[in-house]
Amino acid sequence: MSRRLLMMCMSLLSLGGLVHCSKSSQESAQPAPAAAPTAAAAVKSTALTVTQEQQASWIRNFNPLIAPGTARWPTRAGVYEPLMIFNTLKGEFVPWLAAKHEWSADNKTLTLSLRPGVKWSDGQPFTAKDVAFTFELLKKHKALDFAAVWGFVEGVSAKDDATVEFTLSRPYVPGLVYIVHQPIVPEHKWKGVEDPVTYKNETPVATGPFTEVKVFQNQIFELGRNPHYWQQGKPAVESLRFPAYPGNDQANLALLTGELDWAGSFVPDIERVFVSKDKENNHYWFPLVGNTTTLYVNTTKKPFDDPRVRKAISMGIDRDQIVRVAMYGYTRPSDATALSDAHNQWRNPEAVQAGDWTKLDVAKANALLDEAGYKKGEDGVRVGPDKKPLRFEINVVTGWSDWVRAVQIIAQNLKAIGVDATLKTYDFSPYFERLQKGEFDMSMGWTSDEPTPYHFYRDLMSSETLRPVGEVSARNWHRFANKDADALLRAFEGTSNLEEQKKLAGQMQMLFVQNAPAIPLFPGPSWGEFSTRRFTNFPNKDNPYSKLTPNSPPENLFVLVEVKPK
Template identity: 25%
Template structure:
């Protein structure tokens, strides 16, 4: 693909595109061959979907493919801590280039910090990840390759956060590309005109769109350079095309520049049934995010005809359908009810998890509340994982009677006698058929104890519009960020962020804005957040275990989230042409799904 561009002079030769010491990737099975277009699917226009498993995620450092925990060099080739664990010094690989050929240096980290994170119009609230002891870190550039992060207090766990989430948009941005859209570097009047011409009210809105090029959600920006293996090139609405980055910094063991694959064609498939149909018809080279064990017979029966193989990975989820009753819902009657732990416990014990396990997961999952995997690991507490998981509809009815929710015809009223109905809002993606089946079963369970329970299925972006604006009774998301040790980088069983705090949106807002907005949470949530903060700051194995157990127990005792079934097998559909895929592995967003396994070395046999 790149030879013609080199021949006509529009692209430099390979020796000028690679850094002096490229990162060497050992192929899973064999050195691959160049060429081909990998086919993938996504269920939302907001994300890459299965394409993330082909495109990969490029953080400053990365996590080892085998154990998922050991931190390894990537864009940064070395790093070290000061003796007091307050200063992290990192050194970038020399000679890195953006996809447009411009140098990638510490200037791109300084720009992100000085001009984006510390600009109130672009970042109204300082992200908590970059704070310690209540104060923001400082970033100091030493030279083009070396920079320092200084914290007020020890912050050892930032090293793990950088390995997981230290990608484009999160800790660096292409300064050379974005400066013309920033008033510090461009004429404010001309910038305002530029924003208006592009349909934006302010320069900040224009800048945000130009900067949206990260490894997770940067799907619609065809202008910004990237550091990862592939860059968005074009779209016709339903298909997004990504092309290989000619300046990518990795090579295989024979010195061949990666990636091997030329292009990625990402098909927008929002219906889980259509996703299954396309996957089982062989219309994708890799399908994972919306495959479910429920469809395993279909996948196996069609494998030969569809030209693919079915691998069985372990799902790194404690629940694929994690239900969250919004304790800060706007309606005062509902809020009083939802904050009554007896109501939340009634919902928990009304669910038949054994039946869900049999009907949805063929008995291969584990009924549980939200916990930290692996089962039996250092963070695991069997008793806590089973809190209120027993199926006891009579007990649930008794709790509702105790609250004063009397039956009026088919449905129970509020304690004050008013009619009561509540609605679950959810997006079926990333779990597809399994999520829908669990929701359908749950609706039956809740109605069987006299609750008028409705379901609203929406698109991904609309789901977050509802939940972040506190316009939902109950939300549902998959319980990721639930593996050891990655749970500490972004646990979703405490109201850490507005985006993933659907069980208490206004309390989550209070935490995220450091008390400036939202509503002050109760003490048990403050204590859980403090336990997480302590685990982050200390970073020792003992502190991590203490923190994860405290957070999991607080969530279970408070019935903040309602778990169903987790730790189930996850089918991975791989075309016969797609090679260098590990035969076994862990499927979880904690590692960006297959991004964990060096997708730049995947190739299509011609």
């Protein structure tokens, strides 16, 4: 499974901290391509050729209810559709299958009014019964309830063909995204499915723009337009074409040689290796709206239980060097709120100003460590009151070249403040197991990229997400909790007033800055590349109608319905 897909799965399984198992999205960051693509079928001018997932060969599965990466992209957002889509760049929910939503006065009832005239791809009408049926499937089969909506939803009912009502067990306004992002399936086709967890749904009936399986072979498949799509005149693209590539190397080579129209990959030195080959048509856009790349320190262990030590380590890191050398200048250093540009409308300037500990300051870092009782030994390595030297490993995944380079820089930086840190690489599975169980000293990692800072800080500071070392944690890998944060989070859950939410989010940011529970390094770029040789109207910095990347469902739906043949 590709890196971006692994992260997407981890993010979905950590939603709201409501489940006890876990690709914004730090999206794929791999070495430059070196091998030829395995799928060499001729490029069709009428088909938009895309790479989003890397597989040596395709398995025919279009089940939108199972884990991302098991069903073929764009099953969850392209074949099937959600009720609404949160547009990260605009910071708002966009009506989709639902035309509007409304909360009750006590924020315990959510009413969704469905869009009139929507049909399934077999011509049958889409109704509120389909929505209620889908959520009842999640209730019956807990393995499908990735967002754990039944952890806060008590019931769902179709009031009439166009109205769905969700009753909640407690006020939980942030739960809106988990409800409205759920792909909806047709009751008349799924009511007879014996086991929806294992069902492959090889011939889908759906509401999305591309529902017709025109070709499906081991090395390539193609999806045609929905003959009954509800957006008149869309999609303009006749079909989607998906060659199989066993890895990012081969996929990137296909991008560079012109086979692909749309991709979402890390390409080192992209201006030279991609754009310069065809300046008129080769383009990319990496807005900093992905999740934040973070250095996690285990707060259950000394000296990381001391915020002075955490801040000192952060001040010993040269983020400018990391951005320049490890990330090819694609991003910028993080501020101390740890928020990416996706949350700019929420950012508290006072918290940013107060967070000086994300700026390189070796003298101040040394002073903080002196104050905390860690003195430099004869070998230059600091020693604590317990006589143990500050020697630690920083865990990272083998082959994640940008992160490996970042850790090498961090380890070199920290010598100047008397911390002896060494790089330790693991394959993804053992790396992630250590991260989830809190069995590490220091580790590279990522944060969630949900719509509001509530979701972000709940992962990082809530008692509800805290687990003992050795027990799997969905997101609170550094094992930190704060009672003041708990109170702010609960208050946020109970209000749908935007100004009140912003006030609470600002207080959460200040609390994070004061405690430095984790060490943010840089906001993750949202990787996206495209060619205009055959198709136009991709989002870009001059036309930012959505993210460009195909790696952020359901937002990729915006692109699928707007791209046009040249």
